[in-house]
Structure formats: C-alpha cells, structure tokens
Amino acid sequence: MPETETEQSAHRLAMLRDRLEQGMDRRAFLRTLVSGGYAIGMAAWLGVDDFLAADDDEVPVVTALVRDDPADPWSIQKRTRTVPAEWYAAVKQALEVNERLAQLSFTGYLGSTVVPGDQKSGTASISVGLSSDGHSIPEMVNEFAEGIDLNSETIINVDEIQNGPVHRDPHLADMLVNERVPSGVACETPSSMATIGPALYHPDGKRRFFVTAEHAFMENHDATDGTLLLPREDSDTVEVGTVADYHPIEDVAAIEPTGEIEPASRIDAPSRPRVRGQFTKFGLATLVAQDAELEKVGALTGHTTGEIQGIDAVTCFTDDFCRRGQIRWGGEMDLTDGDSGSVSYHRDPDGDDNDVLIAGFNNARTWWPGQSYVWGVSAYQLTEQHGYHF
The missing domain is CATH 1.10.10 (Arc Repressor Mutant, subunit A)
Structure with missing residues (x-):
C-alpha cells in the first residue's frame, strides 16, 4: 500500500x-x-x-536517565552532554564491531568488551576473550574491524573454580526507614542467599519492585519457590514479596512487594546515598574515558570500589547462551557468593553530593587465572530489553 x-x-x-x-x-x-x-x-x-x-567538532549524547524530582521515580528525563565528535565516532564504531563479534561467535570466542579511550585521544578498542585451545581472531574479523584495535586475551581453565568463597557473616537489615529496604543488605530465597538491589520501577502500571539475582532462585521457578525473605537484625525473618518476573539472560528477578515493607531508592553505604537514576551506554563510556571508579555494597563483602574495565560486554562463560550489555569493573575480590543482586554505581556528576546513578547489577566474578573483574548486566540493557528503570 x-x-x-x-x-x-x-x-x-x-x-x-x-x-x-x-x-x-x-x-x-x-x-x-x-x-x-x-x-x-x-x-x-x-x-x-x-x-x-553543539560546536562543529562536538556531538550531543544522552549520558543518563535522571529523575527531575528526586522523590518521583516517574519523572525520568534524558540528560544530554556534548562529547568530541571523533571520540563519539570511535566508540560508536567499536560498539558496532562488538555486536558483530557476538553475532559471528566464531570458534573459541568466549566474549568481548568495548574499552573507550580518553576523549582527547578519539579512540576506542575491544578486548576479545578466547579459549585456550589454540584459537585466534579470524582474519575476516580484522577486515570489518578496521580502525578499531582488537586485543585478544586467552582465558584458561574457565570451567574450574580456583577458590571457594571465604566465610563472612552477612549484613542484615536493621532499622528500616518508613518500612523501606535499602540496597546492599542480605535477602533469602528458598534455596540461597543474595543481596537486595535498589527499588526497580516499571512504567506499566507504575509498579515498584524488589530486585535481586535470578540465579538465587536456582532453576526451579515454580510458584512455591518464588518468595523473597528479609532476615533482620534482632527481629524475625519476614516475607517481603513474590517473584513477578524472572529474566534469566539478564540474571535479574523482579519481586512484587506483598506487604507493608517496600524497596527503597537508597544504598546501605555509610552516607546512605540516594539513587537518582541510571547511566546510559554513552554515560558509561564517558566514565571509562575519565578513568572513573564504580562502587558497590554487597551483603557479604560490603562497600568496595574499582575501575571500569569495559562496557557493552558479551559474556559466554557460564551458560549455553551469551549475555550482552554487560559491564566489567573492579576485581574478583569485589564480589563473593551472596553479593549477587547488588548494584554498581557512581556519584551523579550533576546531582546533590549524596545522589548516585546506577551503572548495573553485579552477578558474577572471574575465577580463572589472568583476569580479575566483576560482571553483570548494565542498567541500560535492562531498560532497553524490559522497560525497567531505577
């Protein structure tokens, strides 16, 4: 027609x-x-x-989704900044090449990540993880990646966990403010323990969710096993919600509150930072260009910081499918069993001193020789795929 x-x-x-x-x-x-x-x-x-x-040598990019009213999670607005055009073009090309690598998924490919250079350099590169049985990057990849440095890294013994987790006492929720639970405290499922993330929102019906790692519920996703429990200091454990949606590829479970206790847009760090929104893909790229560090608060390892090692990463280490839109940061000591479900975050550069923006979830850590980082799904990926935001 x-x-x-x-x-x-x-x-x-x-x-x-x-x-x-x-x-x-x-x-x-x-x-x-x-x-x-x-x-x-x-x-x-x-x-x-x-x-x-913008000036002739700059282009605007959306760097964050931020609440116009800190108390209103539905007042999300795009925040735009200008960046050097040459740097933008290099990062955009690297993101496109990385997507083609994931689609090609050649023999020996275990993942890759984009590493933006500083903005003055106008460069970006890609780190490619290869299995240790003699594989290399095919010549055809170098052809479509012209202009982008591909740095291969051999990953050894990925299937063998080197060390078991060190025993630590989990950090439990103590006094709740207005019956709301901050991110960074322990939660329990019928099968394991994890960490609660900050309140997760969905515009469909203006719903508010608790959130933690999907793998904390293991593989049995029937209705009887979809409860989330909150152990508390000097008080009984209480059921706070039931799973509304499992997202296995992103390793995220959204839990609907079932009582008076609700999730908070706060993080249980000493300063009790307030979540104001989240970074976009180019917002994370800008942080990498500035050698910025991310923070996290896990129920077992507490508060730690570390540099971002790569964005828009693909990880194919742990399942029969690859996860996309991942972020790599810090080191393997920044996460242990029980910390999954926590979030990585950075101070909001344009907000109040206590405002932070979410980078992504923390779902796993390296356990093989030669590499050391935490990885998990970026907040922007969860927004793009399922519509959630912080």
Missing part, C-alpha cells in the same frame, strides 16, 4: 535523524535540513535542537 504524504515526510525525517546519529557534521545537517524544505524550527520536533547548539 503506497505511503501517504505524511508517512513519506515522517520517513524522510527518520532517515535524516539516522544520518545525524551516524556522524553527519553540523554544517551538512543544516544544509540538508534547508534543502529538504524543513525550517530550522523543526529541530525540536526532530529532537536535534541539542545538536544545533
């Missing part, structure tokens, strides 16, 4: 926006806009008014 004039116009505008996102410079964009018969006032309708305000 032929497109109407309105549909044709919308299609042309969408193509123009796509070209803009692929690196069209500001002057070329303005010429195209005018030659196509569109007034400069259409910029806001196109969503490119921030682009017109």
Whole structure:
C-alpha cells in the first residue's frame, strides 16, 4: 500500500535523524535540513535542537536517565552532554564491531568488551576473550574491524573454580526507614542467599519492585519457590514479596512487594546515598574515558570500589547462551557468593553530593587465572530489553 504524504515526510525525517546519529557534521545537517524544505524550527520536533547548539567538532549524547524530582521515580528525563565528535565516532564504531563479534561467535570466542579511550585521544578498542585451545581472531574479523584495535586475551581453565568463597557473616537489615529496604543488605530465597538491589520501577502500571539475582532462585521457578525473605537484625525473618518476573539472560528477578515493607531508592553505604537514576551506554563510556571508579555494597563483602574495565560486554562463560550489555569493573575480590543482586554505581556528576546513578547489577566474578573483574548486566540493557528503570 503506497505511503501517504505524511508517512513519506515522517520517513524522510527518520532517515535524516539516522544520518545525524551516524556522524553527519553540523554544517551538512543544516544544509540538508534547508534543502529538504524543513525550517530550522523543526529541530525540536526532530529532537536535534541539542545538536544545533553543539560546536562543529562536538556531538550531543544522552549520558543518563535522571529523575527531575528526586522523590518521583516517574519523572525520568534524558540528560544530554556534548562529547568530541571523533571520540563519539570511535566508540560508536567499536560498539558496532562488538555486536558483530557476538553475532559471528566464531570458534573459541568466549566474549568481548568495548574499552573507550580518553576523549582527547578519539579512540576506542575491544578486548576479545578466547579459549585456550589454540584459537585466534579470524582474519575476516580484522577486515570489518578496521580502525578499531582488537586485543585478544586467552582465558584458561574457565570451567574450574580456583577458590571457594571465604566465610563472612552477612549484613542484615536493621532499622528500616518508613518500612523501606535499602540496597546492599542480605535477602533469602528458598534455596540461597543474595543481596537486595535498589527499588526497580516499571512504567506499566507504575509498579515498584524488589530486585535481586535470578540465579538465587536456582532453576526451579515454580510458584512455591518464588518468595523473597528479609532476615533482620534482632527481629524475625519476614516475607517481603513474590517473584513477578524472572529474566534469566539478564540474571535479574523482579519481586512484587506483598506487604507493608517496600524497596527503597537508597544504598546501605555509610552516607546512605540516594539513587537518582541510571547511566546510559554513552554515560558509561564517558566514565571509562575519565578513568572513573564504580562502587558497590554487597551483603557479604560490603562497600568496595574499582575501575571500569569495559562496557557493552558479551559474556559466554557460564551458560549455553551469551549475555550482552554487560559491564566489567573492579576485581574478583569485589564480589563473593551472596553479593549477587547488588548494584554498581557512581556519584551523579550533576546531582546533590549524596545522589548516585546506577551503572548495573553485579552477578558474577572471574575465577580463572589472568583476569580479575566483576560482571553483570548494565542498567541500560535492562531498560532497553524490559522497560525497567531505577
């Protein structure tokens, strides 16, 4: 069926926006806009008014989703910043190459991650994990990755856990503020222990969830095993919710509160930081470019910090499928059994001193020689795939 004039116009505008996102410079964009018969006032309708305000050698990117009103989780707004165009192009290309690597999944491929360079360098690279039985990066990969450094790393004995967890007493919830539970305290399922993350929200029905690692419920996902328990200091353990949705690929379980106790947008660190939102993919890339550190509070290892080692990572170590949109940070000592479900976070650069933005969940750690980091799904991946936000 032929497109109407309105549909044709919308299609042309969408193509123009796509070209803009692929690196069209500001002057070329303005010429195209005018030659196509569109007034400069259409910029806001196109969503490119921030682009017109940028310098010729910069492009705007969305770095975070942030609450306009800290107390209102539904007041989420996009935060935009300008970054050097050359750096943006390099990171964008590396992200695209990394996606092609995951799709190709050649023999010996165990995962890869994007490592943005500092913004002045205008570079980005990809670290590729290979199995130890003689595999290398195929020549065809080097061809489509031209301009992006591919650094291969051999992963040895990935199936053998080197050391068991050190016994630690879990940090239990003590005094709840307004009957709300902060992130970083222990929770229990019928089969194991994990850490509660900060309140997770979904716009469908404006729902609020407890959240922790899906693997804490093991593989038995029937209704009788979907309860979440909260052990407390000097008080009885209480049931706080039942699982509403399991997301095995992201390793996340969303738990609907069933009583008066609800999750909080707070983290149980000494300063009790307030969660104001979350980083996007380019927000994380900007943190890497600045050599920034992430923080986490787990029920077993407590508060730790560490540098980000890679973003938009693919991990194929532990299951018969690969996980995408992962973040790697810190070292293997930053996580132990019982810390899964905690979140990594960083101070909100534009918020109050006590505001933080979530980077992602902490689900696993390396246990093989030669590499040391924590990994888990990025917050932006959970938003893109399932609509949740912090």
